Amino acid sequence: MPLLRIVLSLLLLTFSTTFFAQEKALTKKEIIKLIHQANESMISDNFEKSLIESRNTLKHSIRIKNNSLIANSYNIIASNFYGLLEFDKALFYYKKGLLYAKKVDNYTLINQLYNNLGNVYCFDKKQYKKGIYYYKKSLAYSKKIGNWEQIVFTKLNITWAYFDIGHFTEGFPYLEFVNKHHSKHGNESTIVALNMLNGMYYGFKNHPEKATKYFENAIKLGTEGQEKLDLSYSHQEY
Numbered sequence: 510m511p512l513l514r515i516v517l518s519l520l521l522l523t524f525s526t527t528f529f530a531q532e533k534a535l536t537k538k539e540i541i542k543l544i545h546q547a548n549e550s551m552i553s554d555n556f557e558k559s560l561i562e563s564r565n566t567l568k569h570s571i572r573i574k575n576n577s578l579i580a581n582s583y584n585i586i587a588s589n590f591y592g593l594l595e596f597d598k599a600l601f602y603y604k605k606g607l608l609y610a611k612k613v614d615n616y617t618l619i620n621q622l623y624n625n626l627g628n629v630y631c632f633d634k635k636q637y638k639k640g641i642y643y644y645k646k647s648l649a650y651s652k653k654i655g656n657w658e659q660i661v662f663t664k665l666n667i668t669w670a671y672f673d674i675g676h677f678t679e680g681f682p683y684l685e686f687v688n689k690h691h692s693k694h695g696n697e698s699t700i701v702a703l704n705m706l707n708g709m710y711y712g713f714k715n716h717p718e719k720a721t722k723y724f725e726n727a728i729k730l731g732t733e734g735q736e737k738l739d740l741s742y743s744h745q746e747y
Contacts, residue, residue: 535569540578543569547585556589563589580610580618587625596633600626616654623647624663631670641670657694661687665699668706677713684710701731701739709746721747 535543543566550559563585570578583606591599603626610618624647631640644667651659664683671680684706687695691703704727711720724747731740 534572537573537575537578540566540569540573540575544578544581544585547582551585551589551592554592556592560586560589576609576612577615577618580606580608580613580615580622582606583609584618584622584625591625591629591633596629600629600634603629616650617656620647620650620654620656620659623650624659624666627663627666627670631666631673637670637674641667644670657690658696661690661694662699665695665702665706669702672706672709672713677710681710697734698736701727701734701736701743704730705739705743705746708743712746 543562547559547562547566550556550562563582567579567582567586570582583602587599587602587606590596590602603622607619607622607626610622623643627640627643627647629640630636630643634640644663648660648663648667651663665687668680668683668687671677671683687703688707691699695703704723708720708723708727711717711723724743727743728740728747731737731743
């Protein structure tokens with residue numbers, strides 16, 4: 510490394526350390542507000558802004574030694590890297606978040622983090638066995654906190670993971686559960702995927718009329734709604 514770069518790095522390190530020492534400590538309430546801001550930035554696909562905000566919340570959460578807020582910050586950092594398609598970094602930070610969430614038995618956050626890990630392993634790393642393992646861990650925590658919406662959502666993910674690798678028999682009980690409870694505990698964001706999965710199942714069972722009905726319904730709902738990625742999957746499976 511050239512001398513100039515070393516000197517600049519040392520100067521920057523000194524400045525940031527001094528700045529951190531002089532910076533006003535935030536309260537828990539203020540950190541929570543910043544976490545919401547970082548999450549909103551991420552949802553809006555403003556990943557650079559959200560990363561800056563979530564790293565700031567992490568710093569302040571560490572300062573007040575609040576493990577739940579640390580875990581939340583890591584979760585948002587990981588989700589930003591997931592949005593940027595940097596899956597190894599996403600996995601690293603999701604696992605860091607899980608470590609801190611477990612220190613305080615934050616079941617809701619543990620549930621979310623396990624589900625996020627399942628998403629990365631199943632749909633991006635294509636390591637389905639590992640992904641399904643994490644989904645089932647998420648499902649166990651959903652049941653502990655009695656979150657029926659999350660139970661339905663996670664069982665839909667497990668169904669999709671099994672169907673992706675052709676394990677329709679293993680996946681069907683999860684699909685059956687979602688079909689039974691989706692009207693009460695599901696939401697519009699998963700209705701396209703649910704119809705697609707039913708189409709896949711009946712295609713596997715060699716019932717082309719039923720399969721066609723579900724696929725066409727998935728495509729209709731996807732065209733009218735916001736779930737365009739699920740719409741593209743539905744076209745592909747059809």
